[in-house]
Amino acid sequence: MKWNLLAVGAVCAGMIAGQAIAQEPIKIGIPVGLSGANSVVAPSVVQSSELAAEEINAAGGILGRPIELVIADDGSGAQGAQRAFDSLVFQSEVDVLISMETSAARNAGLPIVNRGRTPYIYTSFYEGRSCSPWMYVNAWVPEQQVAPIVDHFMAEFDSKTFYLIGSDYAFGRGMLEFTRSYVEANGGTVLGEDYLPMDGSDWTAVISNLKSANPDALITSTAGGAPNVTLTKQLRAAGVDIPYGNLAVDEGTAKSMGADATGIYIAASYITGIESPENAAFLAAMADKFGDDLETPNDLSVPQYEAVYLYKAAVEMAGSTDPDAVIEALGKVSFTGPRGTLTMNKQRHTPLTMYLGQVTEDGTVEVIESFANVDPGEQCPQFAE
Amino acid sequence: MSTLALDIITTGMILFAVASGLMIILGVMKLINFAHGAFLTVGGYTAYLTTEAGISPWLSAPLAGIFGFVCGLVIERIIVRPLYDRPLDAILATWGLGIVIGQVITLAFGRGVQFAESPLSGTLDFGAIEYSSYRIAVTLIAFGLAVALTALLYLTRFGLNARAVIMNETLARGLGIDSAQVRALTFGLGAGLACAAGALITPLLSVDPNMGLPWLVNSFMLVLVSGVSIPSLLIASLVLGGAQVVVSTFVSPIIGGLTIVVLAALVLRINPKGLSIG
Numbered sequence: 001m002k003w004n005l006l007a008v009g010a011v012c013a014g015m016i017a018g019q020a021i022a023q024e025p026i027k028i029g030i031p032v033g034l035s036g037a038n039s040v041v042a043p044s045v046v047q048s049s050e051l052a053a054e055e056i057n058a059a060g061g062i063l064g065r066p067i068e069l070v071i072a073d074d075g076s077g078a079q080g081a082q083r084a085f086d087s088l089v090f091q092s093e094v095d096v097l098i099s100m101e102t103s104a105a106r107n108a109g110l111p112i113v114n115r116g117r118t119p120y121i122y123t124s125f126y127e128g129r130s131c132s133p134w135m136y137v138n139a140w141v142p143e144q145q146v147a148p149i150v151d152h153f154m155a156e157f158d159s160k161t162f163y164l165i166g167s168d169y170a171f172g173r174g175m176l177e178f179t180r181s182y183v184e185a186n187g188g189t190v191l192g193e194d195y196l197p198m199d200g201s202d203w204t205a206v207i208s209n210l211k212s213a214n215p216d217a218l219i220t221s222t223a224g225g226a227p228n229v230t231l232t233k234q235l236r237a238a239g240v241d242i243p244y245g246n247l248a249v250d251e252g253t254a255k256s257m258g259a260d261a262t263g264i265y266i267a268a269s270y271i272t273g274i275e276s277p278e279n280a281a282f283l284a285a286m287a288d289k290f291g292d293d294l295e296t297p298n299d300l301s302v303p304q305y306e307a308v309y310l311y312k313a314a315v316e317m318a319g320s321t322d323p324d325a326v327i328e329a330l331g332k333v334s335f336t337g338p339r340g341t342l343t344m345n346k347q348r349h350t351p352l353t354m355y356l357g358q359v360t361e362d363g364t365v366e367v368i369e370s371f372a373n374v375d376p377g378e379q380c381p382q383f384a385e
Numbered sequence: 386m387s388t389l390a391l392d393i394i395t396t397g398m399i400l401f402a403v404a405s406g407l408m409i410i411l412g413v414m415k416l417i418n419f420a421h422g423a424f425l426t427v428g429g430y431t432a433y434l435t436t437e438a439g440i441s442p443w444l445s446a447p448l449a450g451i452f453g454f455v456c457g458l459v460i461e462r463i464i465v466r467p468l469y470d471r472p473l474d475a476i477l478a479t480w481g482l483g484i485v486i487g488q489v490i491t492l493a494f495g496r497g498v499q500f501a502e503s504p505l506s507g508t509l510d511f512g513a514i515e516y517s518s519y520r521i522a523v524t525l526i527a528f529g530l531a532v533a534l535t536a537l538l539y540l541t542r543f544g545l546n547a548r549a550v551i552m553n554e555t556l557a558r559g560l561g562i563d564s565a566q567v568r569a570l571t572f573g574l575g576a577g578l579a580c581a582a583g584a585l586i587t588p589l590l591s592v593d594p595n596m597g598l599p600w601l602v603n604s605f606m607l608v609l610v611s612g613v614s615i616p617s618l619l620i621a622s623l624v625l626g627g628a629q630v631v632v633s634t635f636v637s638p639i640i641g642g643l644t645i646v647v648l649a650a651l652v653l654r655i656n657p658k659g660l661s662i663g
Contacts, residue, residue, distance in 0.1 A: 040495075195638065204392050204395070204396055211388065225497070233589060233590070233591070234589055237503070237588075239508035256498070257500060
């Protein structure tokens, strides 16, 4: 008798579970650079997407439908992105694309997004002014990131002359171009601007030029990873100790660089040290879910986490996954996540709270100043509200 | 101005250290070792492991050299020796070997950037200018290496045999020189030099699975221009490396990155023997 009851219970449980599964899932496409230049950061992006999906599914999904993540490798570049976007949009027929990618991959994917009429949330900081009727961006652009560093150098160290060094690609040049105009608009002078190819590692001549120009402050924007590390090491070996703002270093890299990174100024919309209940809960949930395999959450992975929730809010406001209705709603909804309360309502971009930090001797980033709701400026005037 | 002179000398000597392993193998084995870049990377990771193990960073280059020498002997026996009669296939095999080594490193250590400790930090004062002390140290070590290699080739039995094999392998074999052994030792030596150079340049660079690649092309060009001779490699490194520094300083570092390749092609076009002396 007892066994019969158990069996009935099991069947009932199975039926309830079956009903939940029977609801067609909402598919979220995530094209991301699992191979190539972004492969160092991509695992953290995948992890934060997984956490968001798990949390949302545990709380009943979106409009009662579970989330299913479809992850595709974009190879960190244009060719791979075309394949990834094509298969996600036309074969997997995802409801939305949410991803952190290189600018090359994003630019290659946008025509496919436009053709497939799929909402797309871009979650990587980038050089700005990329516009599509189907795209929203919830990460920073130069207008938001450069100003805190330059302002701080000018106010704190009375820096008047700047030197700019970067890697020769869209992001490196875009960031420094903006930095130059910002410095000049604020009464400073740029003494020199030097670039090395992305795979270059010998900064000898650049550093000698920098030293002979003798500027008050240095701002760099290299590709992440190796170029950033080689430049910083060679700068330190050459005895450069002027205020040094690095637009491309993240907390993890700074930490592993050890003593060479000490004193570097960074500006970011997310650092692990943000003191808020949302950030504490997020970090605890990440540590709990991934344990020893946890990739440190960063300024690229946290926007990804928040974007999944922003999409959830938009679908709930629209009442369906209909692309036009969702795009309409994405510009209105808010979500309070580890980086604070976000609304993607400024010409498809997002006002963000930015943090100016300095790397301390033990490799952690100390917040010097925070700037609430920094405006992204004129990014896509055609979408002005 | 004197910073420029120091830049030229240090850059040239670093290039010499990096290219010497490639030249030794090319000279004796008539084989362009495309795994050279991967050997440099292995040297970088040896330096990283040395740091991890808490051993003095001064020992990382010698340890990498020994490790590279042993690996070189094994690789020569398994991969290169069966292809002696098929030189083009042997070159392809080293290319493939480079890819395999790169992937094995990626699997073992991940794609991320690692760090090795620098034995020397800070700068040296030369009157009006200060200059990176580690670059000066590397320059001195590279110069010592040039002297040691010359001594090895001209003052030892192995050197005599190696020079005989370089000049005329068939004749050398006819005179009773075990050319297979000379080849094996040479490949080991070349691999060891490459690994040691990789460890030596690591404090100036980051350790990542692709760190050796940019150096492969420049080393290859230098060796093509210099031919098989230590003094001419030294001259080629200083002249072409110097040109790279000058172009980078006064024109643009992006064009500077092309200087060695373009100049090497020009030199070979004008004088097919390149800069080789002796």
